[in-house]
Structure formats: structure tokens, C-alpha cells
Amino acid sequence: MTQTFLGMPHAPAGVGHLHGDRPFPAAARDALADTQLRRNLGHATATIRAKRAAVVGELEDWEDLRRAGEALKAYTMANLDELLLQLETAVTARGGIVHWARDATEANQIVVDLVRATGTDEVVKVKSMATAEIGLNEALADAGIAAVETDLAELIVQLGHDLPSHILVPAIHRNRAEIREIFLREMPDADPSLTDEPRQLAMAARAHLRAKFLSAKVAISGANFGIAETGTITVVESEGNGRMCLTLPDTLITVMGIEKVVPTWTDLEVFLQLLPRSSTGERMNPYTSTWSGVTPGDGPQTFHLVLVDNGRTAVLADPAGRSALHCIRCSACLNVCPVYERAGGHAYGSVYPGPIGAVLTPQLTGAATSLPYASSLCGACFDACPVRIDIPSMLVHLRSTQPHPVIERASFGAVAWTMGSARRFRFGEQLLRLGRLIARRGRIRRLPPPLSAWTDARDLPAPPAQTFRDWWAAR
């Protein structure tokens, strides 16, 4: 990242799920060979793409809404310091308790201590990217506390001892038959005659979770929005299981990335139109829960808000990269990304896969990675993004901050030198014509590494006998 801001802490390695252990090209190669995964993903992303396109197409002011969302986010980031303090004041005034965590380790410790203080050893969880990012479930497990995911797809991932592969649909890589198998294997209370019919699967999960909701003393959630003006936290969901967690237990702990703050209540109007249409392809999501601190006699009587940085301030410090923080985690960019659709979410090695993951992950960790290259720069992500994050430009920017392989750097330097003058370029073209010697019937079918990566699957035409420039000169 930008050298001047080395002082900003990044997300630490060894905790949470941002630091993948394999380069993208290698991880993608394995995923590409999984025919079931290819089918599941191709089918699921095509379905969501079509739904999104339909509901976005019905709004005449969609482009205005996108611009409004972009402007609100830019304002928020420019005033983040003040807005966060305002949020803290408002939450505290309404009976909530605010905690500040510099990184994943601190955030996990805070939550573990809070849960321990209640004396319980089981918590229910609302689907949340922030807690997945910091590896909260693992930290709780280390402290002897079981975290039960209550979002259906998260539950499938958790029971399958698997990792999420999509922001919105963490089990997008699974199909019905696989889900049935996981339920039968991992849910002690599942009916052995369970079929793979979606309704039956949902009912099995429902029965399993109901018992958990009724007994849980502590719930843990993330936040879609935290309104600075009123101290109101908002969670947007489809199933209603989040609503159960947010209302039934005595204690609610919300873990929120600091960039999720929005200035005022009325700003929600923009985001609540942008988010559901972009993410699930719905006009409105089924459940929107909002709460401000504690309401005596109604809902959780203790409310903790844990505000997490975990590299976000470092992202904010980079002018060319900071708009990655504008992301509202709708996952539209994943669904339209041709690379994501084929390689799947796990190949990115981060809880944030797809185009936004390829820019956000390296920025949060500050580590060298192959992720910014995991894109053909086709631009589909920018067109889909409800807050107009220019992901392709950011990928190009991040590529220029990555360390380059020595031989590649030398080659690019040599090519740039050659192309720097027409005289040298023409000479280069003459050299290229030697390629005619290795062509058979006008085609080159095999080249040495690294160009073999091209010829493994594609022919190259033989260079022409005469370049355009020479033809023009002789014309």
C-alpha cells in the first residue's frame, strides 16, 4: 500500500480468515476441475444475475440511486472519525455499551470475555461477515463456547466443516443432495427419511434451530448499518432467523466494522433500496431489524457494540484504494464476475471472495498476494456495484503496488524500452518475424514457459510476412 502510511496497522496474520495459504491460480486450478462445483456455481450465479437484472431494470432512477449511495459513502469515509464518536455517544445514551477493537485479536478477546461474563457456553449467531473475517467462531471454540450459526446457508457450511464461498450465499457451492447428506450426518435430530426437497431441508433446519433460539442466553450479530445520528443498528436478512437471535436472548453482542456507519436515519432510504435489489434480486428484503441501545422489558436487556478496525484505517489512508470501504456486501459483483463464477469463492482464500475480495483482502492485510491478478478486468463488477466502486481501476492500482517476479520485471522493462521508440519497435517486429520459423501451416502450437500457458490451450497465428508499418511504407 502507500508507503507514507506504513504506520497504519493491518489485519494481523494467524487470526481470522483473510490470509489464504495458496496462490489464487493454484487454488483456482483445483476448483475448476470440480465439475459438481462448476455446475452448482454456474446455475446459482446465473439465477441471481437474472433476478437482479429484472428488479434493477424496473427502477428508472437506479443510476441516481447508485450515485446517491456512492456520495453518502464518500461523505461517511471523509468524516469517519466524527461519525464513529457520534455513534458511540448515541448508543451509550440509549443504554448500549460500546467497545473498540484495533484488530481481530482484540475483537475476539472482547467478545469472549463478554460471553464468559454471562456464564453461558453456547451462543446463537446471526450471519455476519465481520465475525467470519475475525475468526470469532474459532476464538469462541478455543474458549469452550459453542457458536451456533442460524442462517441456513451458514449452518450448512458450519455443519459441513466447510468455509463460506460467497458473501450472501455462503453455501452456494453446495447443491440439495449434498445438503441433505450433511444434515443427516451432522444433525442428531434429523429425520432419517429426509429428502432433498428444499422445503423438507428448510423444515429440518427450522426444527434444529428452534430449540437453540429458545435456550440461548447470548446472541452475536454483525451489522449492515450503524446510524450515527440515533445509535440505531440495522440487520437486513431474508429468513427471520436473525430476528429470532436479535430479540430472544438476554444479551446481544454486535460486531461491526467501523466502515458500516451511516450518518443519518434518512440515509437508510437509499441503501435499503440498493441492497436487496443488488444482493438477492428482491425489491425489499423480508426482514429488516433495527434497534437503538436497550428497550426495558423488550428484547435483549444488555447490548454491546464492538467496533472493529482490523486494517480498515490502513485502507482509508490510501486515496486510490479507500473506496473499497464503501462496500455494502451485496455480492452483486461476485454474481456477475466470470472469474468467480468459474473458480468459486474458496480459491480467493478469504471470507471476501470475488472482485471486492480481490481488492479488499490485500488492502486489509497489507500482504503481497496474487489476488489483484485474479481478474480479466472485464468491468462487469463496476456496472453491477450499487455504490459504484471502481473495482477494475483499483485492481490496476493494486497490481502496481505488488512485488513483481524478477524475470517478469526485466521482460516488461525490455519491452517498454523497445516500444519507447518507433525505430526500436520496428526492429522488435523484425525479430518477432522469426516466429514464422516455428509455425506449422500458419499456426504456432507450442511455446516455451511462461508462454506455454497460452499455447497449452490456444494456438497462435504465425507472424505475418509483412507488418502493417512496412506495407504502409511500400504503399
Next chain:
Amino acid sequence: MRVALFVTCLADAMFPDVGRATVTVLERLGVEVAFPPGQTCCGQMHVNTGYQRQALALVRNHVEAFEPFDHVVAPSGSCVGSVRHQHAMVARNAGDAALAERAQAVAAKTYELSEFLVDVLKREDVGAAYPHRVTYHPTCHSLRMLRVDDKPLRLLRQVRGLDLVELPDAEQCCGFGGTFAVKNADTSTAMLADKMRNVLSTRAEAVCAGDSSCLMHIGGGLSRLRTGVRPVHLAEILASDS
């Protein structure tokens, strides 16, 4: 009208027919074409692979070659995209504000071929004939960087004898992406496979696009599999009159 042809380094070195076809179309429409001999490469491959500093010399060279002309035309959405969206940025990031301004001025008068024909010359019928079954792949940068929209299709619809068939999932990337095709060869090939499947489903003889680079990729795959479907640049169809 004096127009400078920016042939692009790839067409110059590898696909001179595309350059010749561009000249043929423009001259048929009464345009006087110049070829500034100082031109080389827009530098996009360097910028997009993370070598922005090395691209600076290429940006300067490009600006110097094309500054004197009223219009610049290139048979490539991608290279025009780079001129328009990257050149000034590369100069600015290198601290050369004067060059950034000059690059901006060159960008403002640079057009991709279909843009120039439809927007500047106001022509959709360019007097071409191409009696073949063809499907059209809109390349990502012409579509999403330049927003050429349906201009290439409007031109193709006026070509006599052309049987234009719609390409399923046309707007999906073919998987080229410059060095992406080598750095992430497996993913790139998977994308190419789907593009080829869609091309073959149209039973077209030729797949047309406005970028030699994407055509080299799609055509390279089609050739490897001996499909008998050929890549053809938009300029080549528009230049054809038999």
C-alpha cells in the same frame, strides 16, 4: 478530413490485415488517412500488469505521435479505452501534469472504429458486402469502458449478404484479459471454453469482434479445436465488398 490511424502494436506486428481493412473503409468514405510513423503501443499491457512507471515512456511517445491530428481512429476498443482512461492517469501518477493535460487532449479526439464511423462520419452503411453467417462478440472494453453500445451491430446490419446471428451470453468476457490469460491460464481457458461453446451453438462461420487481442484469444481456441470457425475483425467485414 485528415485522420490519423492508430493501428495498435498488435495489429501492426501480427494482424496487418486489420490495419489495411481500416484504411480501406475510411478511404472508401472519403477520409484521408495518415499513418504517424512514430506510433508504437498504448502501454495498456504494462499499466494493467502493474508496470505503470515503465508505461510512462509509451504514453509520451503516443502523445507526441498523435498530437498534431484532428482525429485519431483505432481498430480496437481496448487500446482506445487505455488512451482515454489510463494515459492521463499514468502521467499524473508520475508527477507530469503537463503530459497529463496533453494526453487528455489526445484522448478527447481518439475514437474506436465503430464510434468514428457512426458518431463522427454519421454512417451506418459503409458500402460493405460479406455473404457469410457471422456472430458478434462485444469485447469488454468496447462495451464497458467505451460504451460503444450497439454501434458495431448497427454497422453490421447494413452489410449486404451478412447473416448476423445473436451470440448467447454475448456480454461475458472471453477470458483474454491481457496477461491474465497467462497468469491465470486455467481460469482464462475455462472462460474461453464457455465463449467457444456459445459461438459454436450459433453455427456461424465466423466470430466478429472489434479487438484483435480478444479475437486472437477466441480464434486461438477455435483453431486448436479445429472447429473451422474463423475470427474476423469488424474492420475486415466492413472493408469487404464482394
